[in-house]
Amino acid sequence: MTTMKDVANRAGVSTATVSRVLNGHAAPTEQTRTRVLAAIDELGYRPNALARSLRMHSTKTLGLIVSDLLNPFFAEIARAVEDEARAHGYCVVFGNADESAEQQATYVRTLLDRRVDGLLVCPATDDGGWVAEVTESGVPLVLLDRTVDGSTAPVVRVDGTEALRELAASLVATGHERIGVIAGPANTSTGRERLDAFSAALAELGRRPRPEHVLHGDFRRASGAAAAAALMSLPERPSVLVAMDNLMGLGALEELRGRGLVVPRDVGLAVYDDQPWFPLLDPPITVIAQPTVAMGGAAARSLLALIAGEQPADVRLTARLVSRGSCGEAGLVSERASSPFNTAVRTRPTSVSEEDS
Amino acid sequence: MTTMKDVANRAGVSTATVSRVLNGHAAPTEQTRTRVLAAIDELGYRPNALARSLRMHSTKTLGLIVSDLLNPFFAEIARAVEDEARAHGYCVVFGNADESAEQQATYVRTLLDRRVDGLLVCPATDDGGWVAEVTESGVPLVLLDRTVDGSTAPVVRVDGTEALRELAASLVATGHERIGVIAGPANTSTGRERLDAFSAALAELGRRPRPEHVLHGDFRRASGAAAAAALMSLPERPSVLVAMDNLMGLGALEELRGRGLVVPRDVGLAVYDDQPWFPLLDPPITVIAQPTVAMGGAAARSLLALIAGEQPADVRLTARLVSRGSCGEAGLVSERASSPFNTAVRTRPTSVSEEDS
């Protein structure tokens, strides 16, 4: 590799001057400037970011740990974070915790060791053992989507209470008596909050679900299928299923399909987290949509603010019910409004060209 | 931050000794070893990976640049790469080119500057201007999914020729006369190869598609919709559409649905790239499935081999037709076999627990 010294020699100056030219610092004559630039060009010199970071105590890098990269919900968030970060001259390195607390802790340490300037974490579980390490290291931390025990870090999250209340009301109005819930893990804040909010909403309507109709999955596909299987094997099976995550919703759908059960005739289904393909199913799936892009953007901005020494407030976005009929409900709420909600802004135009050969 | 010097002071030894203990090097007495370890523990010392990398000329980090993180195809690949890398003690930093050549070039430079030990790239376009930079830097490079002009780097790709031939035969056998193709960009190897292979297969059967029935999209959702719209507006519209990518397939589906066209009654549809939700549609979508997990794993292994000084051969995996009836074809090929094909191996068990409160 060619280093700054090589450039200095080639240009007949000292490394200090090269550095100054590189960083647009004061002083260098237009003449030496061009000489240095020429040398850099001829040698194809690229500064060593490691050395620079070591010296500068800054890597211009954000660390992002998602609970599961395969979950499109997190993939979208990751993309939004990256967009925002890049716009501010930061680069993002990802870690995939795969819904595992240990793997998450490992990644936290790895990223801390690499001296990221800030850490964005979608916590896998409530366990906040790793938070202490981050605090000690002094690296700014922002929590995304889920909270964690014993942390005072800023949080960017989604409030689904109102949407779940609307869903509960809609289900009751539709005449559902037995409501099955495929909840998230009890050791995640989102897992608990969604279930609690939904249960509370039902209770207000005098319909608390039976205990055996509430199962906890792990936010992944297979657990959704297993829960659906269990629920539909009950003597008094639910008339509608509410899956608290898109992956568990997918699993539940697969299971229902496998059992030859027709939605919503045999059993209704609603899912938390919208996905582009939900409207394509027959019937289209009723969902609670979350503003993923806004979440990622807000989280990145909060972290950047923290790095800049500010004290960003928690951000609380709100989810929205998109009623599409998969619970047998009557009126479809305007579907038109749902598309822009979760659509990332694309700057480059989409091209379609005819084959000309 | 606490540094090695702090630990050395605390333990009453030199930094050299601390370093030796840390790296399990020869020499330290069991006594000093425990003293050092204790100091490390008490101080909560964590080595600075930047400094270490600067000194060691190795970051134990792989760079992965995907063309579009939002495409589940690449998300799965990314996950597989990361799994394999971690198993070998490497960490992966991602870059999202977003199907843009410039952004990709930017990321290549960024990762090179950070001195990754190896680079894995899913090229956005044929343009290989960036390859020279990588070559000069001496950083090992492996190409994934797509090839690039003027590169001699090892490539891990998928051969869809046979699957496309089977698809062509199936469509012809089903009686399709007018076959519409939503091809990928002409400036990507996969875009061209899939179209070429499919066209050739049709030609063998005496059915070359009309030029106006072949449109090029950009591997993203909106372009699939636009292409489908254009094709279905033609006076002699196709009786079946073949989308050469899952995102364009999604867009096409949305467009067809929006126009009130029923698959396969009004128009058939086949898609390149399987996704978990394709079997859930009515009818289930006929696809050409790619072994994404195997691709990611193979690519990571090739890169690791390259880093180790070996000379890995190109890897060519094969895609498979999964016929589900969305083209109006009669016999459904065994669906059973399709699931395991693209399923990532999960080591931790899936848990489903009953609500006990």
Add this chain to the structure above:
DNA sequence: TTGTAGGCGTTATCAT
């Protein structure tokens, strides 16, 4: 305006 020198936190080569 430019050069010299010291240090960022490690590891490795010498001595001791």
Add this chain to the structure above:
DNA sequence: ATGATAACGCCTACAA
């Protein structure tokens, strides 16, 4: 077995 000491490649007072 352990301790100085010199890099690794860069930035930045301080001097000139």
